Structure formats: structure tokens, C-alpha cells
Amino acid sequence: MKRALILLALAASAGAHAQKFEGLAATPQMGWNSWNSFACDINEKLIRDTADAMVKLGLKDAGYEYVNIDDCWHGKRDKDGVIHPDAERFPSGMKALADYVHSKGLKLGIYSDVGATTCGGRPGSRGHEYQDAITYAAWGVDYIKYDWCDSKGLSAVGAYTTMRDAIRSAGRPMLFSMCEWGDNKPWEWAADIGHSWRTTGDIYPCWDCELSHSNFSRYGVMRILDKQAGLRKYAGPGHWNDMDMLEVGMGMTEDEDRAHFALWAMLASPLILGNDLRSMPDSTRRILTNKDVIAVSQDKLGIPAWKFLDDGKVEYWARPMADGEWAMLVLNRGEQPVALSYDWKAHLVSDDVSKREVDFKKAVYNWREVWGGKSGDTSHKLEAKLAPHSVLLLRLKARG
Ligand code: GLA
Numbered sequence: 272m273k274r275a276l277i278l279l280a281l282a283a284s285a286g287a288h289a290q291k292f293e294g295l296a297a298t299p300q301m302g303w304n305s306w307n308s309f310a311c312d313i314n315e316k317l318i319r320d321t322a323d324a325m326v327k328l329g330l331k332d333a334g335y336e337y338v339n340i341d342d343c344w345h346g347k348r349d350k351d352g353v354i355h356p357d358a359e360r361f362p363s364g365m366k367a368l369a370d371y372v373h374s375k376g377l378k379l380g381i382y383s384d385v386g387a388t389t390c391g392g393r394p395g396s397r398g399h400e401y402q403d404a405i406t407y408a409a410w411g412v413d414y415i416k417y418d419w420c421d422s423k424g425l426s427a428v429g430a431y432t433t434m435r436d437a438i439r440s441a442g443r444p445m446l447f448s449m450c451e452w453g454d455n456k457p458w459e460w461a462a463d464i465g466h467s468w469r470t471t472g473d474i475y476p477c478w479d480c481e482l483s484h485s486n487f488s489r490y491g492v493m494r495i496l497d498k499q500a501g502l503r504k505y506a507g508p509g510h511w512n513d514m515d516m517l518e519v520g521m522g523m524t525e526d527e528d529r530a531h532f533a534l535w536a537m538l539a540s541p542l543i544l545g546n547d548l549r550s551m552p553d554s555t556r557r558i559l560t561n562k563d564v565i566a567v568s569q570d571k572l573g574i575p576a577w578k579f580l581d582d583g584k585v586e587y588w589a590r591p592m593a594d595g596e597w598a599m600l601v602l603n604r605g606e607q608p609v610a611l612s613y614d615w616k617a618h619l620v621s622d623d624v625s626k627r628e629v630d631f632k633k634a635v636y637n638w639r640e641v642w643g644g645k646s647g648d649t650s651h652k653l654e655a656k657l658a659p660h661s662v663l664l665l666r667l668k669a670r671g
Pocket residue numbers: 306341342389390391418450472473
């Protein structure tokens with residue numbers, strides 16, 4: 272009996288730590304990350320200026336919240352094993368930087384890795400997980416991206432659970448963004464561990480290419496999209512499939528940028544900007560702050576879109592939204608323009624995840640296109656011209 276009680280007490284105390292912080296990603300997280308534009312060339316001024324730009328350019332008002340420092344902020348561990356930032360690049364220290372970012376009404380993210388060294392060869396958290404989580408919490412960090420380099424011999428479940436528990440015991444709610452590249456199918460086991468998990472290797476700013484390095488590849492937006500097949504049922508409020516950070520404003524065409532952004536919103540991926548906000552052209556800013564696209568991303572039902580039809584020329588994706596609304600995206604991934612003539616009534620849209628269905632023979636919906644503002648209803652065919660590498664994104668509301 273006594274033994275049973277002790278075991279029960281042990282299980283209860285373990286249980287108290289074995290939880291991620293809830294409520295941190297009820298909708299996919301939105302923010303910015305330093306990696307895609309700057310890689311290791313980062314410093315505290317860049318982070319401050321980026322926070323300023325997020326406020327000044329209306330990105331904060333549009334919903335972007337996190338300013339995330341990726342790899343290479345690190346200095347050395349001291350004799351007690353405590354990690355310090357690179358003193359030349361971050362001379363004021365991380366606490367001061369977090370205070371600055373918080374003073375703008377934004378949140379600060381940081382990066383570490385399961386291994387002894389990060390992908391950029393800096394000190395990782397292996398063997399220092401609890402110590403690092405306490406350090407980050409003391410700095411006022413709000414978000415941890417946790418990478419998978421130097422992980423040989425580690426169990427992914429074990430390594431990410433250890434960091435989750437470390438964050439819990441440090442006592443500060445920090446969003447836990449798992450960057451395991453999908454190697455061990457985190458969607459199958461990480462809903463109680465992280466708030467999001469990367470589903471693929473790194474993104475690259477091209478439409479449909481694969482860039483091979485010696486031991487890894489980077490993928491264009493169509494390649495990443497195709498790797499999401501079958502994953503939508505695993506995502507939902509508090510645990511998202513992360514399709515990697517955005518490459519909008521990084522060299523693709525405007526049509527490609529719009530398509531990339533709309534697809535990430537439709538599939539409920541985190542929206543983490545990767546461009547240099549300090550020098551962003553207005554055309555890019557308009558894409559990234561489009562209210563309707565962001566409303567699709569942040570819909571509180573949190574059900575990612577699925578492809579319900581592929582007619583060989585274009586793909587049709589649907590996302591059920593709160594209050595009976597829907598979003599629909601038509602994607603022309605090909606090289607030729609397409610003249611669209613879509614008969615709503617010819618296709619039942621039936622979702623095996625949400626169990627929602629819409630039959631346009633029985634119900635008429637009003638639609639509004641989110642880039643140009645064109646509108647119409649589903650009693651008439653949808654007629655439109657779709658340029659190569661472009662999307663049409665519509666929001667649909669049942670007629671009252
Ligand atoms: C990995 C991650 C990237 C980035 C780099 C940093 O490649 O997947 O997102 O964090 O490491 O070195």
C-alpha cells in the first residue's frame with residue numbers, strides 16, 4: 272500500500288512536469304525569424320530594428336508577434352555551464368534585448384538544438400537542457416526553436432520530451448517549435464510535446480526545385496506542399512504542421528509569393544517571415560498583411576485545407592472555417608495560363624476530417640476573392656484567368 276502511494280506520488284509529480292504550456296498556439300504562430308535572410312550574420316541591432324519595423328509597417332497590427340533569433344547568437348558556456356550570447360554581436364545581452372522587444376508589444380524567440388552543437392556549429396543544449404531553459408526563462412524568452420543537428424544516436428521523442436519538460440520546470444510559458452525536419456514523423460507523437468513541428472527539410476525560395484547540398488536538400492514551395500500529403504489530420508489548435516519559414520520577398524515573382532503565402536495560410540502552417548523587414552518593398556508588405564489571407568490562417572477552428580480536386584491543369588483546395596464559412600484556393604502550378612470555368616454544382620466538397628460537407632446544388636454561397644476583391648456567388652460558374660504559378664483564394668459565406 273505504502274509502495275503504491277509512493278509510486279502514485281511519483282507519477283503525479285512527474286505528471287506535473289510532463290506537460291507543454293497550453294494556450295500558446297491556439298492558432299498558428301506568426302512572427303519573423305533571422306535565418307532565411309541573414310543566416311549567421313546577426314546582431315542585436317538587427318533584432319531591434321526588425322522589431323521596430325514590425326510595428327512601423329503594420330505587421331504587428333496584422334498579427335505578427337514573435338521576433339525570433341535563429342542560429343549563431345551563441346557565445347560560450349561559462350565554467351558552470353551557463354550559456355552566454357556572443358558578446359560582440361549582442362553586447363547588451365539577451366535580457367535587455369527581450370525587454371526591448373517586449374516594450375514594443377512583441378515577443379522574443381531564440382534557437383537551440385538537441386545535440387552538443389547546433390547546425391551552425393554553436394553550442395547546443397545536449398546535457399544542458401534544464402539549465403538552458405532556466406537561462407532563457409530568466410532572459411524573458413517567449414519561444415524556443417529546437418533543431419535536430421548533431422542528433423546521432425538520440426531518440427527524437429526522448430530529446431524533444433526532455434526539452435519540453437525542461438521548459439515546463441523553468442516555469443515560463445515558451446512556445447516550443449520543434450525543428451526535426453519530419454525525420455521521425457513527429458506528427459504521430461508530438462502533439463503533447465511541441466506547439467509545432469517541422470514536416471520537411473529546409474525551404475528554398477523557388478517554385479518547384481530541389482537544391483542539393485552534400486548531405487541535405489532544400490526545397491521549393493511546391494516540393495514542400497507535396498510533402499504535406501496525409502498530414503492535415505494531425506494538426507490542430509496548439510499543435511501545427513510547420514512547413515518552414517516564409518520565403519515571401521526573397522526573390523520569387525509576386526504571383527509565386529502570393530501563392531506561397533496563401534498556401535501556408537490554407538494549410539495552417541505557422542507564418543514566420545524570412546525576409547529583411549527593414550527594406551521590404553510595399554508590394555511585399557501588402558502580400559504579408561492581407562487581412563483575408565491572415566484570417567484564413569488564424570481561423571479558430573484550426574483545420575488545415577485539403578486538395579479535393581485536381582483536374583490535371585489546376586488543383587482545388589478547401590478549408591472549413593468557423594461559423595460555417597469556407598476558404599477555397601485554386602492553384603495553377605504549371606507553366607501555362609489557365610482559363611478557369613468551374614461549375615460549383617458539379618463537385619461535392621466533403622471533408623473526412625471535420626466531417627463537414629457542402630453541396631452547392633443545395634446551398635448558395637457568396638464568394639470574395641482576397642487579392643483583387645472580386646465577388647460572386649456559387650450559383651454561377653467561376654470564370655477566371657490564372658497566370659502560371661498563381662492562386663485564386665476565395666472566402667465563402669453561405670447566403671443568409
Ligand atoms: C537547420 C534548420 C534551419 C535553420 C538552420 C540554422 O537547417 O532547419 O531552419 O535553423 O538549421 O543553422
